[in-house]
Amino acid sequence: xVLTQTPSVSVAPGETARITCGGNDIGDKxxxxxxxxxxxxxxxxxxxxxxxxxxxxxxxxGSNSGNAxxxxxxxxxxxxxxxxxxxxxxxGRDRVVFGGGTKLAVL
Amino acid sequence: QxxxxxxxxxLVRPTQTxxxxxxxxxxxxxxxxxxxxWIRQPPGRALEWLALVxxxxxxxxxxxxxxxxxxxxxxxxxQVVLTLADMDFADTATYxxxxxxxxxxxxxxxGALVTVSS
Numbered sequence: 705x706v707l708t709q710t711p712s713v714s715v716a717p718g719e720t721a722r723i724t725c726g727g728n729d730i731g732d733k734x735x736x737x738x739x740x741x742x743x744x745x746x747x748x749x750x751x752x753x754x755x756x757x758x759x760x761x762x763x764x765x766g767s768n769s770g771n772a773x774x775x776x777x778x779x780x781x782x783x784x785x786x787x788x789x790x791x792x793x794x795x796g797r798d799r800v801v802f803g804g805g806t807k808l809a810v811l
Numbered sequence: 812q813x814x815x816x817x818x819x820x821x822l823v824r825p826t827q828t829x830x831x832x833x834x835x836x837x838x839x840x841x842x843x844x845x846x847x848x849w850i851r852q853p854p855g856r857a858l859e860w861l862a863l864v865x866x867x868x869x870x871x872x873x874x875x876x877x878x879x880x881x882x883x884x885x886x887x888x889x890q891v892v893l894t895l896a897d898m899d900f901a902d903t904a905t906y907x908x909x910x911x912x913x914x915x916x917x918x919x920x921x922g923a924l925v926t927v928s929s
Contacts, residue, residue: 736915738858745907745919746858757917789858793914798871800848800860800914 705794707803714809721777723806725790728771733792735773737766740805741786749788750775777808785810813837815847815908817923823898825929833891833908833920840884840891841866846911847891849882851904852922859904863911864891903927 848863
């Protein structure tokens with residue numbers, strides 16, 4: 705199972721960033737999203753398609769349907785500049801799959 | 812307060828076996844609902860899941876690496892040990908351990924950089 709992410713997304717501060725994760729019938733799976741800043745470990749920002757862990761701002765939201773899931777960051781701030789990874793559990797092969805990552809640049 | 816910490820060698824030679832230890836606190840690795848996973852990241856590249864072990868000792872492995880990987884838990888020490896045999900230059904990466912929920916990864920260690928060099 706392959707998860708496809710756009711390599712980079714650029715937005716201006718205050719705008720909305722949408723980061724997508726494509727996969728065959730991904731809407732039937734639960735998608736999780738991680739933020740990774742340079743030199744740091746990843747941080748879970750959305751789990752089970754649309755839920756935010758404690759401490760994650762409400763500006764982060766997720767959706768999942770059909771062949772694409774998305775992480776939306778509204779009111780982007782300079783501190784949101786990071787790599788973002790989607791992840792699913794591939795039930796058919798009992799394995800974790802990560803997307804290739806999207807680098808979010810805040811202009 | 813949940814914490815995880817990776818430890819092990821920073822340099823290994825080709826063909827050697829890598830042994831990494833994840834020491835954790837703040838949770839108990841018992842039962843089927845909690846797991847610890849290992850994930851690595853080659854320099855400048857994406858995250859790559861390697862293995863995970865549940866508290867009931869159910870284990871899953873990355874298919875292409877399954878023959879080279881072992882994972883085991885020591886509940887009394889709150890540790891999970893990963894071994895990767897026959898190390899190659901392509902195995903140079905930062906290795907993370909993480910607490911796994913369902914499975915997604917709610918808490919991560921800081922990572923341990925392992926370099927394969929002759």
